[in-house]
Amino acid sequence: MAAGTSTLHLLNARLADGGRWTLTVRDGVIAARSPATGAVAAVGDGTRLDLAGALVLPAPVDGHVHLDKTFHGGKWVPHQAGASVRERIDCERRLRRDARPAVAERAEALLRRLLAAGTTALRTHADVDEEIGLAHVEMLLRLRDAYAGAVTMQIVAFPQSGVMRRPGVAALLDDAVTAGADLVGGLDPQSIDGDAAGQLDAVFAIAQRRGAGIDIHLHDADAAGNAQLRDIAARTQAAGLAGRVTVSHAFSLGTPDRGDFERTAGALARAGVSILTSAPGAAPMPPVKPLLEAGVSVFAGSDNIRDSWSPLGSGDMLDRAMLVAWRQGYRSDADLALAYDLCSRLGARALGLPSRGVDVGDRADLIVVEADALGDAIARRPPRKYVIRGGVLAA
Numbered sequence: 001m002a003a004g005t006s007t008l009h010l011l012n013a014r015l016a017d018g019g020r021w022t023l024t025v026r027d028g029v030i031a032a033r034s035p036a037t038g039a040v041a042a043v044g045d046g047t048r049l050d051l052a053g054a055l056v057l058p059a060p061v062d063g064h065v066h067l068d069k070t071f072h073g074g075k076w077v078p079h080q081a082g083a084s085v086r087e088r089i090d091c092e093r094r095l096r097r098d099a100r101p102a103v104a105e106r107a108e109a110l111l112r113r114l115l116a117a118g119t120t121a122l123r124t125h126a127d128v129d130e131e132i133g134l135a136h137v138e139m140l141l142r143l144r145d146a147y148a149g150a151v152t153m154q155i156v157a158f159p160q161s162g163v164m165r166r167p168g169v170a171a172l173l174d175d176a177v178t179a180g181a182d183l184v185g186g187l188d189p190q191s192i193d194g195d196a197a198g199q200l201d202a203v204f205a206i207a208q209r210r211g212a213g214i215d216i217h218l219h220d221a222d223a224a225g226n227a228q229l230r231d232i233a234a235r236t237q238a239a240g241l242a243g244r245v246t247v248s249h250a251f252s253l254g255t256p257d258r259g260d261f262e263r264t265a266g267a268l269a270r271a272g273v274s275i276l277t278s279a280p281g282a283a284p285m286p287p288v289k290p291l292l293e294a295g296v297s298v299f300a301g302s303d304n305i306r307d308s309w310s311p312l313g314s315g316d317m318l319d320r321a322m323l324v325a326w327r328q329g330y331r332s333d334a335d336l337a338l339a340y341d342l343c344s345r346l347g348a349r350a351l352g353l354p355s356r357g358v359d360v361g362d363r364a365d366l367i368v369v370e371a372d373a374l375g376d377a378i379a380r381r382p383p384r385k386y387v388i389r390g391g392v393l394a395a
């Protein structure tokens, strides 16, 4: 059964509203939905799959994951890095030299874990520096080719060790985009590079020259971080890159300074800059609802999974939705649904992918779990009964 030629009828599908529905998927898109009546013969030609009341959700989108950093697929590595970003960078550069098995094998093992959890689209960051050059970008390009039928993968050329303080890295980022990376990354332009204007000049120049998107890690807190966010927003507008720029983490939006928050959120919304959060454990988290109310695009991702930055993480976006809800103090069903939206529909929108959901016209990227309701699925994170990608049963 190939996408584009097939019809799949999902019978007795429970949707988040609690009702039972028949969903008809044609050419990779949800073509019809109607209340389940038990009249199976009425659905017409095509493959029939009786879900017996299992819950159907839009498939997860992991908006930020570091496939090339993980130790997954190898032995447990006790956490060794200090708390600061600089200490973690130095620790990673030391540990990665001896990490086994090879990075390609570990990245593939983690990708397979994400796929098993139902993720059908992701954005992954490939480290680029003067030591590894484009090796990780090329490895992830090969992985993307090998799994092209299973997942949509965007690759960010990511200067984890800095741009301005590492001569040659700006040119490597340009080469990485030419080689096939979709986005050019940045990292703490002020606190790591000590030259915010220099790094942002370089990153935006590459994006404009090559038609690439931008995804910048920004860990700086409070006023210093928000000033950089407004700078990035202004540059995005000037470059005509609305909808193509993401700032990941943006801890500074968690500032208690309401005026600073509102000024910055307004600038991000006007410029079309998206904010990615991993619902971090110990850092201030961007407040999701106030950002959405200000018109800012917000989505979620795993970030580090069992690597030198964090020993934790599962790659399951139902886990991530639980963590978003936990950090934001969400309890109602509506709020839990929002937490999952960040991990699915809103992620697809931020990545510029076709709309996914359970409505007619949505791309049929779906997961099926045994759960009473979406809140139940987030609370228990049951295994995926089925994964459907582009209308095709994937697992």
Ligand SMILES: [Zn+2]
Pocket (backbone or CB within 6 Å): 064, 066, 125, 217, 248, 303, 304
């Ligand atoms: Zn990251």
